[in-house]
Amino acid sequence: MTDTVAPVTLAPARPRDARSEPLWLKILLIVASLGFIGFMLVLPLVSVFVEALAKGLGPYFAAISDPDALSAIRLTLLVAAIAVPCNLLFGLCAAWAIAKFDFRGKALLITLIDLPFSVSPVISGLIYVLLFGIHGWLGPTLDHYGIKIIFTTSGLVLATIFVTFPFIARELIPLMQEQGSEEEEAAISLGASGLQTFLRVTLPNVAWGLLYGVLLCNARAMGEFGAVSVVSGHVRGLTNTMPLHVEILYNEYDFVGAFAVASLLALLALVTLVIKSLLEWKFGDRLAAGMKH
């Protein structure tokens, strides 16, 4: 606290007030902030569950266990189960190369890794349609060999990988950079192989950051809408992920159904937030580097 402040002559009359506002202003600011958060964030969250349960538990569970909804859930899990490990492998490789070695062009590489964050989700889907679509550059050739990417699961996976591309890498890079490479050098000089060093020295050091990155990557992978919408083709039961299924139900005025599926996604967001807060709370100092996303 500021109790140590005691310059002999210049001390203000009430030193404790030097850096604090009048009580009424404090209360006003706190109430305004809580009001804004409550109005903008809490109210929409609550409304999802209220709307989902508007007609009781029966219709709610009926909506969730609808075959189309189930296949949407399965597809969402499948897409995330492919996209997240791909980006995990990339994140580990990129972080190892960037954090443990010095080479030119490193800053450029880091900037390029962040690039997908500044691309609109719709554009993230569009780029693959331009490449692999029927009128795309590679589309006709691939079609000739019977390979389809757009309007299939592969397209969904590609678009999802793109939008979640930086999550794990940007979490790991600053963390591994901060830890330096002395421990690894020691392990190598004691005769450990590269893989042993990575598994026994590096990985335990970054495990929590890794989990943090995977968590955020997964949340975005399961919730992505724009990019996936462009490449999906919206075939019910085939290429509809959960967010796309929500859209279809909503546009058909099946509000209970739409909000029921949406409530599952909101639940996912809440679980993500809780685990994220726990990780930040326990390992805050170590995670601080990349908390922005």
Added chain:
Amino acid sequence: MADTASSSRPRLSLRWKQPSVIPGFGITLGFALTYLSLIVLIPLAALLLRPVELGFEGFWTAISSPRVLASLRISFGCAFIAALINGFFGLMVAWVLVRYRFPLKRLVDALVDFPFALPTAVAGIALTGLYAPNGWIGHFLVPLGIKIAFTPLGIIVALTFIGLPFVVRTVQPVLQDLDPEFEDAAASLGATRWQAFLFVVLPSIAPALLTGFALAFARGVGEYGSVIFIAGNMPMKSEVAPLLIVTKLEQYDYAGAAAIAVVMLCVSFLILLGVNYLQRRFSRHREKLA
């Protein structure tokens, strides 16, 4: 040290890479670069090259049609207003979270990230439900003659929701690290609390605030999922640029869609450059203070 991986590496690499005893440089960087190129760089390059087939004239016609210009104006305008709102409230929330103690503070702090975690489509239908004329908030506004859902105001509401964490999470750590001595000094020299905030605190957090504003703005410009439900999507009135891209794509007007995308990308890229510049200036400023 001289394992096979490092000795088989081409000699040229030694010039741009510092030697190291740690193995695995070639394979990890090689994989990272290949993956980056295949997933991000080549598809983006293909997008940038696509409008070339239109020629300059065609490109200009594609992006200067009234409908396209209107959609760009709506996307950028609404994102700008939403970022301004977030700049104000985000600063206030960050300030309250850093400086004051109150009940449920930790919960509120965690909730700030909620828009990052919530899928955009869910945010879209939830906000539409709230602000529709028969919604919880909307039916209070109908007697006042205010319509939010299905108008550009709705777009601003959605983009405010999406952008809030960007401002709070950029300003918060800077405010946390701000040395209290400067404010004490200002106070002891006779500055009022307001003057100390305006002339001492605000200049120190201004780069972070601007960065958060720019991030929220950039995100808002490209936002799709949360907007399309609440916007009403009337061409010329409440149709955002990403939606127009989707529309063009559905009509197989690939080049037209790509042209809009290129314009949006260029602007986002400029914003990103600006943010980087600000952050670099800001970190230098912090080093000076430290």
